[in-house]
Amino acid sequence: MSKQLQVAAIQNGTVIDHIPNEKLVEVVRLLHLERLPNSSIMIGYNLNSEQLGHKSLIKVSNHYFSKEELDTLCIAIPNATLSIIEDYQIKEKRAFDMPSDFDNIVVCPNPMCITNNEPMPTKFHYCADKKVLKCHYCGKEVETDEVRFTK
Amino acid sequence: MENNSLVSIANLSGEQLKYLLAMGREFEKCPNRKILDGKLVATLFFEPSTRTRLSFETAANRLGARVIGFTDPKVTSSTKGETLKDTIMMVSNYADVIVMRHYLEGAALWATEVSPVPIVNAGDGSNQHPTQTLLDLYTIQQTQGRLEDLNICIVGDLKYGRTVHSLIMAMRHFNPKFQFVAPRELSLPEEYKRYCQEQHISFEETERFDSSSIADADIIYMTRVQRERFTDLMEYERVKDVYILQRDMLGQTKDNMKILHPLPRVNEIAQDVDDDPHAYYFQQAKNGLYMREAVLCNALGYTLDDVRVEK
Numbered sequence: 001m002s003k004q005l006q007v008a009a010i011q012n013g014t015v016i017d018h019i020p021n022e023k024l025v026e027v028v029r030l031l032h033l034e035r036l037p038n039s040s041i042m043i044g045y046n047l048n049s050e051q052l053g054h055k056s057l058i059k060v061s062n063h064y065f066s067k068e069e070l071d072t073l074c075i076a077i078p079n080a081t082l083s084i085i086e087d088y089q090i091k092e093k094r095a096f097d098m099p100s101d102f103d104n105i106v107v108c109p110n111p112m113c114i115t116n117n118e119p120m121p122t123k124f125h126y127c128a129d130k131k132v133l134k135c136h137y138c139g140k141e142v143e144t145d146e147v148r149f150t151k
Numbered sequence: 152m153e154n155n156s157l158v159s160i161a162n163l164s165g166e167q168l169k170y171l172l173a174m175g176r177e178f179e180k181c182p183n184r185k186i187l188d189g190k191l192v193a194t195l196f197f198e199p200s201t202r203t204r205l206s207f208e209t210a211a212n213r214l215g216a217r218v219i220g221f222t223d224p225k226v227t228s229s230t231k232g233e234t235l236k237d238t239i240m241m242v243s244n245y246a247d248v249i250v251m252r253h254y255l256e257g258a259a260l261w262a263t264e265v266s267p268v269p270i271v272n273a274g275d276g277s278n279q280h281p282t283q284t285l286l287d288l289y290t291i292q293q294t295q296g297r298l299e300d301l302n303i304c305i306v307g308d309l310k311y312g313r314t315v316h317s318l319i320m321a322m323r324h325f326n327p328k329f330q331f332v333a334p335r336e337l338s339l340p341e342e343y344k345r346y347c348q349e350q351h352i353s354f355e356e357t358e359r360f361d362s363s364s365i366a367d368a369d370i371i372y373m374t375r376v377q378r379e380r381f382t383d384l385m386e387y388e389r390v391k392d393v394y395i396l397q398r399d400m401l402g403q404t405k406d407n408m409k410i411l412h413p414l415p416r417v418n419e420i421a422q423d424v425d426d427d428p429h430a431y432y433f434q435q436a437k438n439g440l441y442m443r444e445a446v447l448c449n450a451l452g453y454t455l456d457d458v459r460v461e462k
Contacts, residue, residue, distance in 0.1 A: 112276050114257040118234050137257025138278055141342075 007044040013061040015083040016073070021046055023077050024056040030072050030149060031058075031065065039063045072105050074098050075133070075147050098126050106133055107148040113138040122150060155450045156263040156270040160281040160317045165324030168288060169298075173455055174445035175289050175438070180460045182440060185215035186448060193246035194220035195238065196273070197229060198254040202414065202436075203273050203282075207250045210443035219246065236265045243268045248450045251275075269450040277313050282446055283413055284317040286439040287372070293438065294409040294431060295369055298325040302367050306332040306360060307374035307394050307419060309339040314413045315374060316343055319352070329354040332364060334390040336381055360393055362400040369405065371396070373412045373432075375419050396420045401429055411435050 019027055024045055033041050042059040049055035064084065073080065074096040084092040104121035114137050115122045123136035132141040163171075178184075192211040196204055204222060211218050221227050229238060235253070239262045242249055251262060252273040259272035259279065274280040292298050303322065309315050309331050319329065329347070331339050331354060338356060347354050357364055365371055376394050381387035396410065398421060409431040412420060416432070424430050448458055 110256060112254075112256050114235070114253075114255045114261045114275075117255050118236065118261065120236070120261060135257065137260050138276075139256070 006047045007042050007057060007059055009088055010040070010042070010059050010061040010085055011088055013039065013059065013063055013085050014065060015057065015059045015085060016077075016080055017055070017057045017083065018049065018051060018080045019056040019058065019077050020052065020079075021054055021056050024058075026076055027056075027058065027073065030076060030151070031060075031069055032151075033058070033060070036060065036063055068103075068105065070096065071099050071102060072149060072151075075102070075106070075144050076149075078144065098128070100126055102126070102133065104150055106142070107150055108135045108138060108140055109142050109146070109148070110135065110138050110140040113140060154263065154269055155452060156259075156266075156272075157281050157446055157450060158259045158263055158270065158272045159279045160284045160321045161279075163281075163321070168285070168321060168324065170455060171285060171442070171445050171449060172289050172292055174449060174458055175285070175441040177455070177458045177460055178441040178444040179438070182444065183213050184458075186453065186458060187211065187214040187216035187451065190214075190216040190247045190451060191245065192216045192218050192220075192447065193242045193249045194218060194222075194273075195242060195249060195251040196220065196222050197224045197235075197258075198252050198274070199223060200252050200274060203252060203280075206436075206439045207271075207273060207282075207443050207447075210440055210447055213440070214444055214447065216247075216447070220250075235262060239266045239270075248447060250447075271446055271450055274313075277311065279317065280313055281317065282439065282443055283314050284321045285442040285446065286435065287314065287318050287411065287413070288321055289438045289442050290409075290411055290431065290435040291370055295407060298322070300326050300328075301369040302328045302330070303370045303372060304330040304332060304365050304368035305372045305374070306396070307376050308337045308380060309333040309343075309374075310337040311380055312374045315339075315372070318372065319343060319347065323350040323352055327352060330364065330368065331356045332358070332360050332394070334358060334376065334386070334394065336383065336386055336390075337376060362403050365400065365408075366403045367405070368408055371404075371408065371410045371429075373410060373416075373419050375417055394419060396424055398423045398427055401427055404429060 040061040044057045046054050082094055083090050102124040106124045108115045124133040127134055132143055134141050194207055208218050243266050248269050250271045250273050253275045256276035256278035259275045263270045272279055305315055378387050408429050410429050412432040414436055
């Protein structure tokens, strides 16, 4: 099988790999890629993947995402991988670690929750045993694949 | 208890619960004391609740505190769009402690995060109403002499009943055995059954409510089956008279058994049960006064030793 890259390499920046195809558009939106004027961005869609069959990936040159942005991706694409590239080499490669707390990232699905009725940040705790996010204020639990994001 | 606020029963340990109950006992011995002379208690009721408000205001007045507040949010700036945070910040300039009832879930926790003075949650939507649970525990201990190893039969609306869910959570420290009696539509939600299993609380569920289903109970906790809770009104018509406690059902019950109810009652306990020695719901409501005196003192930093009648 050819080892040729399906998407061109970047010298410095971030690669997000193993994105399920159906999540690609959401990831582009969550990362606000349209707001990165100084980066070349390459998006690969429906690429061959040994792991997933088909996958998507995003390569962003000269940009490293904030913790808040990466926390958002933990929920949206928990099985994806993140690589930091320096001088064409992978400096760091890791899975997304689910943080225990999510500050102002997730919208509470409970319409009677104070966070949906007051100008205030939301706060969720991740319950690893049940694989759900729990609202710090009203206690409502939400499955990670049913999450709505604040931004 | 972060900054002595009381938001939820869920985070209190068995020791913390017993400590507050012990404080309550001191106020039962002597409810009229000037411990809070010179203090100011604000009661902010963003949702009307006459009975809870009267109980808190009575507690404050019997301790010598003065009370400010509102009973109807229509007369406040919240109808003009003022945020809860702004209301709390404003009132905390005046009062030493804020008692609040709000229609939104999580409102009390948010208030504790913005308020420089302690908050006492008097109910936030369908979320928490910790002083109701405290007075329930107080009454159970008062009538049984203990909290441990009791058979508690909870009847009625176990699906939406906030007091029921909080009681289950609070009793987890005391090895209870629950019997949940409810029509299918109002049975205990799966998450609370899971909670019982995780906490190793033994329970049985039944739809049947008759003299045999309450024979082993130390406590019967009645709640109201409300028509508006049913999606299927035929089902409501079928069960509406089933979950009514009648005096003739009490023949086989244990001598120590007491009947509790968070009140208000409509028809789920027949009027003639009131005269039965097992009926205890009016004394239970009275215990709300002692527990709210305890909660106000605790919120303001007074300890059990501070409030002991005999030092």
